[in-house]
Amino acid sequence: MERSHIRKESDRMSALQKPRVRFAPSPTGYLHVGGARTALFNWLFAKHEGGTLLLRVEDTDVERNKPELVDGILVALKWLGIEWDEGPFFQSQRGAMYRAAAERILASGAGYPCYCKATAYAGGDYSATENDDHEGEGDDEGPKSLKAVACPCRDFSDAERAAREKEGIPRAIRFKTPRTGVTKFEDAVFGPREIQNADIEDFVLLRSSGVPTYQLSVVVDDIDMRITHILRGADHLSNTPKQVLIYHALGATPPIFAHVPLILGPDRTRLSKRHGATSVGSYADEGFLPEAFRNFLALLGWSTGDDSEFMRTSELIERFQLSGVSRTNAIFDRAKLEWYNTQYLQKPPVEELLPFVEGELRRAGLWKEVWATTERAWFAHAVDLIRPRTRLLTDFTGWARAFFSDEFDYEQEARDKFWKDEKVPSLLAKLTEALAALPDWNHDACDAALRGVAAAEGVKAGLLINATRVAIVGRAVAPPLFDTMVVLGKGRVVARLRRALALLSPR
RNA sequence: GGCGGUAUGGUGCAGGGGUCAGCACGUCAGGUUCUCAACCUGAAAACCCGGGUUCGAUUCCCGGUACCGCUACCA
Numbered sequence A: 001m002e003r004s005h006i007r008k009e010s011d012r013m014s015a016l017q018k019p020r021v022r023f024a025p026s027p028t029g030y031l032h033v034g035g036a037r038t039a040l041f042n043w044l045f046a047k048h049e050g051g052t053l054l055l056r057v058e059d060t061d062v063e064r065n066k067p068e069l070v071d072g073i074l075v076a077l078k079w080l081g082i083e084w085d086e087g088p089f090f091q092s093q094r095g096a097m098y099r100a101a102a103e104r105i106l107a108s109g110a111g112y113p114c115y116c117k118a119t120a121y122a123g124g125d126y127s128a129t130e131n132d133d134h135e136g137e138g139d140d141e142g143p144k145s146l147k148a149v150a151c152p153c154r155d156f157s158d159a160e161r162a163a164r165e166k167e168g169i170p171r172a173i174r175f176k177t178p179r180t181g182v183t184k185f186e187d188a189v190f191g192p193r194e195i196q197n198a199d200i201e202d203f204v205l206l207r208s209s210g211v212p213t214y215q216l217s218v219v220v221d222d223i224d225m226r227i228t229h230i231l232r233g234a235d236h237l238s239n240t241p242k243q244v245l246i247y248h249a250l251g252a253t254p255p256i257f258a259h260v261p262l263i264l265g266p267d268r269t270r271l272s273k274r275h276g277a278t279s280v281g282s283y284a285d286e287g288f289l290p291e292a293f294r295n296f297l298a299l300l301g302w303s304t305g306d307d308s309e310f311m312r313t314s315e316l317i318e319r320f321q322l323s324g325v326s327r328t329n330a331i332f333d334r335a336k337l338e339w340y341n342t343q344y345l346q347k348p349p350v351e352e353l354l355p356f357v358e359g360e361l362r363r364a365g366l367w368k369e370v371w372a373t374t375e376r377a378w379f380a381h382a383v384d385l386i387r388p389r390t391r392l393l394t395d396f397t398g399w400a401r402a403f404f405s406d407e408f409d410y411e412q413e414a415r416d417k418f419w420k421d422e423k424v425p426s427l428l429a430k431l432t433e434a435l436a437a438l439p440d441w442n443h444d445a446c447d448a449a450l451r452g453v454a455a456a457e458g459v460k461a462g463l464l465i466n467a468t469r470v471a472i473v474g475r476a477v478a479p480p481l482f483d484t485m486v487v488l489g490k491g492r493v494v495a496r497l498r499r500a501l502a503l504l505s506p507r
Numbered sequence B: 001g002g003c004g005g006u007a008u009g010g011u012g013c014a015g016g017g018g019u020c021a022g023c024a025c026g027u028c029a030g031g032u033u034c035u036c037a038a039c040c041u042g043a044a045a046a047c048c049c050g051g052g053u054u055c056g057a058u059u060c061c062c063g064g065u066a067c068c069g070c071u072a073c074c075a
Helices: A003-010 A033-049 A070-078 A095-107 A158-167 A214-226 A234-249 A280-286 A290-298 A311-321 A335-346 A350-363 A376-389 A411-416 A423-435 A443-457 A461-473 A481-488 A490-504
Strands: A020-025 A052-057 A086-090 A109-114 A172-175 A182-187 A191-196 A204-206 A230-234 A256-260
Touching: A003 A311, A020 A033, A020 A230, A033 A052, A033 A070, A033 A230, A033 A256, A033 A280, A033 A290, A033 A311, A052 A070, A070 A280, A070 A290, A086 A158, A086 A204, A086 A481, A095 A172, A095 A214, A095 A234, A172 A234, A182 A280, A182 A411, A204 A214, A214 A234, A230 A234, A230 A461, A234 A256, A280 A290, A280 A350, A290 A311, A350 A376, A411 A461, A411 A481, A423 A443, A423 A490, A443 A461, A443 A481, A461 A481, A461 A490, A481 A490
Parallel strands: A020 A052, A052 A086, A230 A256
Antiparallel strands: A109 A172, A172 A204, A182 A191
């Protein structure tokens, strides 16, 4: 795997070789929008280049990981339409490989055993002044007020080590970072990077428990899995030099890095629960379409260079390039997301939308099988009529519920607004008779019947139209009335008018 | 504190040594309509600050500031 000759071999073929990328979530929570965006970029890049996407679960931290969360992450990725070609692989099952790598580094002299009690020699404040950390966010504790200093074990003699081994003191393995020189690497987004080795501490590779740290396991896996490009959050930018050091210690050539800027909340702080929904699952539940979400996410930190905004997934894939990735953190703008959702609800052919509406109706327990078979045309027609006014899939079971069920409420504001005229009951009664007598049920016939009643009663058609809308769909806001009547059908319209009349004139 | 990164309207992105600094979302005001959405018209709204370099900087360089990240036997 980390054999350098194999590595060189693949480098020689790199021009012909398709990229291999990976998305490597850690199961410490649900899939959040930042992770989703990283996954999306990896996927778009792989698709664009005809490469391969791997999924790797980074679950080396026994304390923090919750295996039951893995499934939720996979489900969220699938919802997003991101499919991986290989994996998922679990780091928790690859321990032997990491331990072997750590031992190799130790043997080569690039690492050393550390017998300190875990974090025992950490000391000193980052700052005397900035200890203003507000508690309560739960997610990021950790000794952020402590600074690691050089470990004394680095300079132990063989005798000193032997003594501790004999005592049976647990041993971690640290990287012996050179005290001089610089470490360089290339980042496709941030450009060439160079940092002083003196600024890199002797980080731990293998915990005293024998479990590897992130720094070691990523590198070992990325080498083993022949990853060619690492696309990940910019929060890893400062860690990269450490990893480059490990690559070298293992005799491997580092891949190309591409760090993507972070996504922040509206207050420019790291996105967290306090900003509202941050998990992609919650957006699915709220009624967002995966393609809309993808389009929105893709343009967070990436652009085509021209002013393209609405791009179907195929176009995203076609146009995605690392060179278009921005270096500035982006803020998650829900209003824009909603705009994208309306676009995807309204622009594509109705057929594309049908499965999603079906799903929504099923969730609400309103789905009827005939809509998939004998009444499919009706269903498509209804959806097409409703969708110009929708922002979320849940609108289909929300304000548009009356199209799919006879059980619906009369919205209070709608009644107050359009039923308040005292002529409404008698108007609706006359209209009911007129409609019931109609031989043909179509847009123009309904239109003529209603306007006839309005004219005969000396009222504006709008008054009756609005009152009728409330009567048959229970809402002030709904599609044009006569179209609605046609979709609902004569029987239901008349029945609903009668029901409304009963409500209006209680005995 | 140290190290690193970033800085264009409220937001997401363009742009670039000389432009009326562009697009989109959002906002506001009109128009249209049977409600609402859509649609049409119009409006307000930005190059962080200070030094350089230059005939000329929003653009290039340096400093400051702000923000973000890393600084864990977390990832």
